[in-house]
Amino acid sequence: MDAISNVPVPANERVYGYAPGSAERSALEDRVKELAGASIDLTMTIGGEQRLGGGVPIDVVQPHNHASVLGRTNDATAQDVRDAISAARQAAPAWRALSFDERAAVFLKAADLLAGPWRATLNAATMLGQSKSAYQAEIDSACELIDFLRFNVAYARQLYAEQPASSPGVWNRMEYRPLEGFVLAITPFNFSAIAGNLPTSAALMGNVVIWKPSPTQQFAAHFTMRLLEAAGLPPGVINMVTGNGQAISEVALAHPELAGIHFTGSTATFQHLWRTVGENIASYRGYPRIVGETGGKDFVVAHPSADPGVLTTALIRGAFEYQGQKCSAASRAYVPRSVWNRMRDDFVATTESLTVGDVSGDLSTFMGAVIDDRAFAKHKAAIDRARAASNIDVLTGSYDDSVGYFVKPTILECADPADEIFVKEYFGPILGVHVYEDRDFDQVLDQMEGIAPYALTGSIIAQDRYAIAAASERLRFAAGNFYVNDKPTGAVVGQQPFGGARASGTNDKAGSIFNLIRWVNARTIKETFVPPTDHRYPHMG
């Protein structure tokens, strides 16, 4: 088809409320019940065929009820990864030859299916497998993934329309080719939307993909793969391999056709991937594109002019929603003494009133469990260390893993702004608070700007415009997403392009044109209509 079509103009998906008695709530509750008892094989998908990986089995459980097994997956072996690469290579010529409109239609259809008949399935799977509350699942596995799928199509069209100038007698064109080889998408446990976006954004641009989800997100990833198939994704375009990733590191990172890595996860894993690519650099056909969004130690700085109610809500939502397991979660707060004196008791009491429990069994629950035993052990150690430290006050917080991996929302007050609690990413519901004298606002900005290695998100809470301007300027490089009088979480596709710098990643802004440009390799074509036939220039006489 030769027409240049307009793509649908995207708008952010409506967030359903799941209020008691609503139709969406009862549909979700029904689906949760069905999936909780399903106990399914969480297979790989290679060349369109589902099969279990050949390595050791891994139980995928409900974090808030770890005795309850949702399904079994298996670690992929080196041979599994080789098979996936070979299926991707086989699918590549037909996929990249397909017009953009045909490719885009697959992902637009997936968005519509997810907005309709698949919504409850993906939300229920995310609640059960990742311990998200109904609202946290809805903004992730439904709305954000739908937005990624729709907005990326519009951004891709915008990218393709970017063309060079032409002079008289010449036509210059830019062709946005997919990368030569395969893209490796390695995705984290905490967002089903990110897990869906990393493989699909590269595939939309004509690439073939090997997708390795996190084992603790495998339940929702399994249904995401089925959704893409239902939308008509041809076999082999996205191949899912399961497990912990060791075989991926060994085989895919050493493959000459590794064309790109689309990663989200911890800084340590990303550095391992980048280092391995560096070690193999002479063996690739091209230079692999490396995109990685990683950890954070995200801040909330309050000025003496801050409204204590705004600050309290920003901290409770920013630090404790989804158990603090958002890369954007507020994990350090700097509060002037005058404001702290007015809010402290209410803040601690409200935190203690938050409900923590079985998010999928009782949809009114605010928080679930942390993802697994490793995360639980890390948070337990951080709380025990704080309890033992003479300069840290544990204002509230406790843990219990007898039924689920529960860590109660924890607030640690510490006079030393260089303590570990202001530097290290715990990735859990643990908030460090440093209370400063009101006159020291400038000093605090200078100290906290570089104390942690990350630069992902941060907020200033203030009513004084000079203070907002000062914080915005002084913290210019301390966050890739900066918020004024808001929590540092909850970026919306198309509205707050997301990503951070320093140790937080390459800041290629997921769900934006800046990200999509990493998955194409532009070819410039110059055509001269009436070419010269004499090599001499006027100055030669």
Ligand SMILES: NC(=O)c1ccc[n+]([C@@H]2O[C@H](COP(=O)([O-])OP(=O)(O)OC[C@H]3O[C@@H](n4cnc5c(N)ncnc54)[C@H](O)[C@@H]3O)[C@@H](O)[C@H]2O)c1
């Ligand atoms: N900046 C962002 O946009 C963003 C978004 C979400 C999460 N995160 C970060 O992700 C982290 C939490 O996610 P996580 O616990 O899933 O991270 P992780 O690094 O443990 O795992 C991420 C993925 O890498 C895989 N992996 C681990 N070791 C590997 C190896 N040697 N070879 C190949 N693959 C390997 C995992 O199985 C998983 O699929 C936090 O640090 C958080 O800040 C960042």
Ligand SMILES: N[C@@H](CCC=O)C(=O)O
């Ligand atoms: N984009 C999400 C965070 C993703 C990382 O976990 C937010 O803005 O809260």
